[in-house]
Amino acid sequence: MSGRDKACGTERGVRVSDHRPVELILRSTRVITPEGTRAASVAVAGGRIAAVLAHDAEVPAGAVLQDFGDDVLLPGLVDTHVHVNDPGRTEWEGFWTATRAAAAGGITTLVDMPLNSLPPTTTVAHLRTKQEVARTKAHVDVGFWGGALPDNVEDLRPLHDAGVFGFKAFLSPSGVDEFPELDQDGLARSLAEIAGFGGLLIVHAEDPHHLAAAPQRGGRKYADFLASRPRDAEDTAIGNLLAQARRADARVHVLHLSSSDALPLIADARRDGVRVSVETCPHYLTLTAEEVPDGASEFKCCPPIREAANQDLLWRALADGTIDCVVTDHSPSTADLKTDDFATAWGGISGLQLSLSAVWTEAGRRGHSLEDVVRWMSSNTARLVGLDDRKGAIAPGLDADFAVLAPDEAFTVDPAALQHRNRVTAYAGRTLYGVVKSTWLRGERIAADGDFAAPAGRLLTRRG
Ligand SMILES: [Zn+2]
Numbered sequence: 001m002s003g004r005d006k007a008c009g010t011e012r013g014v015r016v017s018d019h020r021p022v023e024l025i026l027r028s029t030r031v032i033t034p035e036g037t038r039a040a041s042v043a044v045a046g047g048r049i050a051a052v053l054a055h056d057a058e059v060p061a062g063a064v065l066q067d068f069g070d071d072v073l074l075p076g077l078v079d080t081h082v083h084v085n086d087p088g089r090t091e092w093e094g095f096w097t098a099t100r101a102a103a104a105g106g107i108t109t110l111v112d113m114p115l116n117s118l119p120p121t122t123t124v125a126h127l128r129t130k131q132e133v134a135r136t137k138a139h140v141d142v143g144f145w146g147g148a149l150p151d152n153v154e155d156l157r158p159l160h161d162a163g164v165f166g167f168k169a170f171l172s173p174s175g176v177d178e179f180p181e182l183d184q185d186g187l188a189r190s191l192a193e194i195a196g197f198g199g200l201l202i203v204h205a206e207d208p209h210h211l212a213a214a215p216q217r218g219g220r221k222y223a224d225f226l227a228s229r230p231r232d233a234e235d236t237a238i239g240n241l242l243a244q245a246r247r248a249d250a251r252v253h254v255l256h257l258s259s260s261d262a263l264p265l266i267a268d269a270r271r272d273g274v275r276v277s278v279e280t281c282p283h284y285l286t287l288t289a290e291e292v293p294d295g296a297s298e299f300k301c302c303p304p305i306r307e308a309a310n311q312d313l314l315w316r317a318l319a320d321g322t323i324d325c326v327v328t329d330h331s332p333s334t335a336d337l338k339t340d341d342f343a344t345a346w347g348g349i350s351g352l353q354l355s356l357s358a359v360w361t362e363a364g365r366r367g368h369s370l371e372d373v374v375r376w377m378s379s380n381t382a383r384l385v386g387l388d389d390r391k392g393a394i395a396p397g398l399d400a401d402f403a404v405l406a407p408d409e410a411f412t413v414d415p416a417a418l419q420h421r422n423r424v425t426a427y428a429g430r431t432l433y434g435v436v437k438s439t440w441l442r443g444e445r446i447a448a449d450g451d452f453a454a455p456a457g458r459l460l461t462r463r464g
Pocket residue numbers: 081083113329331
């Protein structure tokens with residue numbers, strides 16, 4: 001047996017059909033695999049993981065060894081909720097800057113939301129426009145969500161066939177005029193169409209009637225903003241969505257869950273066979289309403305960051321599996337739109353580069369493992385969009401996408417070190433654990449120590 005054959009071997013009983021020569025061995029005493037964390041050497045051939053070998057495995061002739069010592073080798077994160085805003089609002093964010101921030105933060109795949117760019121991703125022609133813009137700027141792999149609007153039901157199947165990973169809908173105003181929300185009839189029509197071709201609807205679930213009935217005081221006080229986006233707006237919208245999903249036998253996903261009161265509804269529906277998955281975000285898990293300074297609209301997002309007691313229940317739901325994944329909902333704007341009036345400031349938190357460290361800092365404090373974090377931020381998000389045969393785990397046959405993390409190393413968040421376009425962040429000045437030392441995409445190092453390789457990200461499409 002040659003060295004090459006040995007490295008492409010079957011230590012874990014999985015044979016790799018593509019016997020290209022091994023080009024790279026990534027070695028660490030802590031490699032996070034689907035079976036747990038262990039000392040291992042990961043062999044990479046043709047940009048894919050060829051095998052997970054013993055730590056002291058022989059390095060094949062011609063292969064390069066990268067030994068990370070005790071730093072953790074984990075699968076690159078898959079962030080399925082990012083607003084890149086390019087083209088059209090590139091002064092807010094663009095593919096070049098967003099994907100650099102992603103790479104700096106250990107994220108190797110992102111899926112772009114269909115709104116805030118101009119055009120929004122609501123027709124195949126618009127999707128093509130976005131793909132052309134992203135093609136030469138992507139430092140990480142990029143996929144796209146489509147949008148479900150009141151008047152584009154006939155565009156949904158063509159978008160699905162063109163490779164979007166699913167469709168986003170709002171049930172309350174989205175914040176931009178070109179992306180109107182669905183009422184309950186519109187939701188039923190879109191769900192019926194999407195269920196017809198086995199697609200996925202992902203939903204911003206806040207009920208417009210409950211929002212309209214809530215006190216809208218405006219101004220600098222965070223407590224007033226929180227009162228304007230009450231939990232029952234989320235709970236009601238999620239209840240309606242679950243009922244409609246059940247009726248249409250459709251697959252749905254609840255975006256950025258903030259209200260812990262909705263968790264029993266979701267758990268009950270799932271027990272009854274409704275196909276629903278749920279995400280929450282780093283800011284709901286690490287920041288609390290009690291600590292948001294008045295006027296600090298870098299903390300504004302919708303639904304809002306809620307109280308510490310609510311946050312505890314979100315963590316419990318992650319632990320018991322009611323919440324499947326953690327995604328950033330990175331949604332920046334220019335700094336001037338982040339005024340000190342919570343009613344009129346742009347709503348959106350920029351967390352792409354910091355998400356792994358922020359979540360790990362709080363997860364560790366609460367007794368969760370890095371394996372849990374990888375499940376929430378990589379494996380389960382890859383599965384959500386059907387990329388789990390390519391992404392989201394260190395296993396033979398998958399893309400050689402990795403983050404190298406020093407989990408016990410701390411740093412203080414300095415906005416100047418962030419790569420996203422407008423360096424506004426709710427995390428400024430915080431001490432976080434977990435320094436991303438390097439990020440790898442298909443076996444190439446794309447980010448390390450503030451340096452970046454030329455963009456080599458690919459455009460991803462859903463596989464039918
Ligand atoms: Zn969003």
